[in-house]
Amino acid sequence: MNLNEQKLQQLLRLKKLETPGKAYFSGFLAEFHRYQRAEMFRKASHRESLRSWLREFLFAEPCRAFAVCGGMAAVVALCVIGALSLFRDAADGDPAGYAKTGAASNVRLVSDSERDAPRYSTGQTPLSYDKTIAF
């Protein structure tokens, strides 16, 4: 086949205007729906397999004891953490962060990061300002 440049350009122009037929689009839609269904089934099977694996793992005879022990350990850990936080709150009874250093009057200033941030003065408490002029 002898294609010169002019012919080639004509063919390319024709190709640009070319559109696929109805069969192509219906085929594409069918293929898309098939793919969607396949994906849904695939996810469902993953979930199902995970559930069955967990069921087997937790309720199989040798693992049941582990599950019970783990639950109890979690409850104990929660209790310990709660008690510790309560104790820390009680220790913070002196909120300025003073901690006496022996007999000396000097005090240790706990850094801001160790406790709640203090109220930084903005000087916006006009307690002293009168509403009338009197002397």
Next chain:
Amino acid sequence: MTKRLRFNLLLAGAVCALAAAVHATVMDSLSGEVQQIFNKTSGAVVKIRALNLDQILAGTGFFIDSHGTLLTAYDVVLESTRASIEYDGKAVEAKIIGRDARSGVALLKADLENTPFIPLGDSDKLRIASGLVGIGYAYNLPVSPSFGIVTGFDVRYLNSFFATTHVRCNITVSPGQIGGPLLNSSGEVVAMMVFSVDGGRECYGIPIKSVSRIVADLKQYGAARHGWVGVGVVDSHPDKPYAHAVYVSQLYDQTPAADCGLERGDRVIAIGDRRISSPQDILDAAFFARVGATIPVRVMRKDQSLTFNLKIIERPELRLSATTLPRQAPLPAETGPVKVSAPQ
């Protein structure tokens, strides 16, 4: 012609170069001066923490002598019983010698010797646009300087009066910087930051002269003793609405003013040596009046000049609020002594 053009071009270039050099010099000079003041004084500025009920208060303070005496704002300590400062990397307890809610001044003393301190300057020399350097601790950040100018001298902010004239300046104040010093170009403290406005975009400082007057009382009595004679005034008169004058509007019962002969409607001319032409003058005269002293009050009644000598007593713990007193009591057409009871 070519020679002249070349000369003109050279001249223009030289002028541009000179302008650029001068500009850089002014900026550098300003920056250098602020830096110098900051380096000289920042060692005397400390972080203050105080315990008020169950709340930690944080602010700034500064040493005013080498024996650990500190100044800060009342708002930094409020009614705290304990305070500490951060000095030389350590936290040191500071005793609260006294505080005055009315002026917003608090005096503290740390058990330290040879502390760096900032000398007190002359706040009377401050003028509009005088340069000021502020130093303070914003939040828990390191000490930092700020620079601004005096933008005004006020006794009134919105509907409230300060105890005395305050310096308004365009120095931005972050939370924690209240109580810090405002310094002049010599590195002397001329005011103390006590009140921030517009969300910290501007601040008010109490002049160091007024602070010194309060400090003297706090040192001597443990509390400030504000003078009081029992005269309420207004700055307008129904017959003379545009006159710059101050008129007697109230005479409080059981006060030195009650039976001295002053009358409502009298125009106040002078208190002591100070001429009175605005509420600012009244507040300043009253602020610096000493309890126990006798002060001559000169007034004009019609065309007659009268002087009354009033003994200054201690100002009672009263809050003259708009709810307890009429804001602008109408002055009577006729003059006659009218007494009202002082609110308790």
